[in-house]
Amino acid sequence: MPDEIVDDAAEAGAPLPAPSEPTLEIVRHSAAHLMAAAVVDVFPGAQYDVGPAIEDGFFYNFRLPDGRHFVDDDLQRIESRMHELAAKKIAFVQEVVPRHQAIEMFTAMHQDFKIDIINRLPEDVATVSIYRTGEFVDLCRGPHVPDTGWLKAIRVLRIAGVYWRGDARNEQLQRVYGTAWFTKDELEAYMHRLEEARKRDHRRLGAELDLFSFPDEIGSGLPVFHPNGGLVRKLMEDYSRQRHEEGGYSFVNTPHITKEDLFKVSGHLEWFADGMFPPMELDEGTKYYLKPMNCPMHILIYRSRMRSYRELPLRLFEFGSVYRYEKSGVIHGLTRVRGLTMDDAHIFCAREQMMDELISLLDFTLGLLRDFGLTDFYLELSTRPEHKAVGAVEEWEVATNALRQAAEGRNLELVLDEGGGAFYGPKISVQARDAIGRTWQMSTIQVDFQFPQRFDLHFVDDTGAEQQPIMIHRALFGSIERFFGILLEHYAGHFPLWLAPVQCALVPVQDDSEEVMAYIRSLAAGMRERGLRASIDERHGERMQARVRDAELKRIPYVVVIGKRDVERGDGMVRVRDVRRNVQEDVSTGDLIDRLAAEVSERRPE
């Protein structure tokens, strides 16, 4: 994302005027300098590359002498030295020096990266700006805080190996990340935010709520869904199917493996081989591949017979499981896996139909996402990748413009992702912001002229002539696994009622009364009749308080406690605890069931 972009030009050239009040960005950039100064102190001979302020903090990249790598214990040493330097209130002093003089100076200091950065500046840059902080000198156009005494609320957070200039073919440098704030309170608040985000991490909630797991025996990036997770997933799929049925989609099914030829024709083996599992070879020498995408199979369904213009748009939908070889270091919970199920569809239509289809598709997409409680979106338009792309540039332009037009009709921010398209076509991604402001890529909609050509697809138009259809690839959840994980984090485990695996916990005050238990069982049966999912806490001998606590920890949205008094009163009233709002209310069982049923049928988000 943009916060990682390192702009060398911003590190040198014309100095920037200091604003009257330092901003958080200036504090962080100054903290980066302070950290580099500390690293040079602690590791004499260390070379420093670039060190910008980023969202929530800063980093600096280093090359340590003798090929040394940072280890975790170094973090504390660096931070301690930073605090020492901060306490000295060393001034940040700017100088503007001639270019050649700067090169001589950094040459004398053996700072190869700085020399390289200066050499990359445009020829007409005659002077550069440097900043001194005591002994430490950095090429930088500033501005900075007046002195290091401003840098009290700092913390060194983590280390990383990073490729020089962000290219995996280059040498790997050592990066140190830190965070900096105006005050210690803000720093504490930030650390607290990190902790809160950790608590809603879907990997943690998945285990706590018994939703899914990643057995080592199966392999990295290959999740299994437990009964409760499977139920949520089924509810998601059921609703998606219903919407697709209403949306004019046809349902298809395709196998998980295929002979290699299919992926030769599609171009996947040429362009996507890195993302595919290695082939299985059969006795006769035939190679079979696990499919990384469903499109070629849907194309074969289209091509199984001659198509008429009357059939178009033909929308083929499938929850299609695909397998992608993701590098070991990138696998992450449910959001980056090696086996996933896409809510995948391919729309075959005539060129004239494309625009209408894209517009209605975008509506359909946003509507579905909103039904799952995601409401804050922006769109991203990804254009032709410079190197990895098939097909004529003109066709890419037509497709890109069609997507742009469909997107612009909306009241949503549209950002450009230059060169981020698939190898076969440009795409629109729907990005959603979650409850704590993070953005996630959700749906993708891709226009494709290539596959119809590669697979020689046709339909007969109203004059009896053969025409080539165009294809739209689209996945709205993206992958069900990923969407599941995002929803889980968005709701911090508190699914909306219609998705909650257990909607209402029925808790006896004391479980030794057959009367009470019978009452609870009949209430559960009444709920079940209305399609509601209630659980009865039948553990023997637990205290009611413990049962309530357990129900809340399991994120069961409603808890009803029932004891002798309720049964003896005979008025049908019970006390309901609304866990998500943390309120209690007396309500009749009939009303309770009606209310829950209404909340479910309206798919209320909370």
Added chain:
RNA sequence: GCCGACGUAGCUCAGUGGUAGAGCAAUGGUUUCGUAAACCAUUGGCCGGGAGUUCGAAUCUCCCCGUCGGCUCCA
């Protein structure tokens, strides 16, 4: 794949060269209590896997598998 940190009971973790521990969970019992943790007892482990060093390895070394934080990638 790369850099770093890790892997001990279902979960969270302690144990750093001398035959493995706590809390929670689970199981059994006692208790029957009105809205977030009753009490007692019991069970539970090839210390991720393999090889090596050592009289002796959870502990040291190497290789593999997996997890976590980044990087690269995410078509």
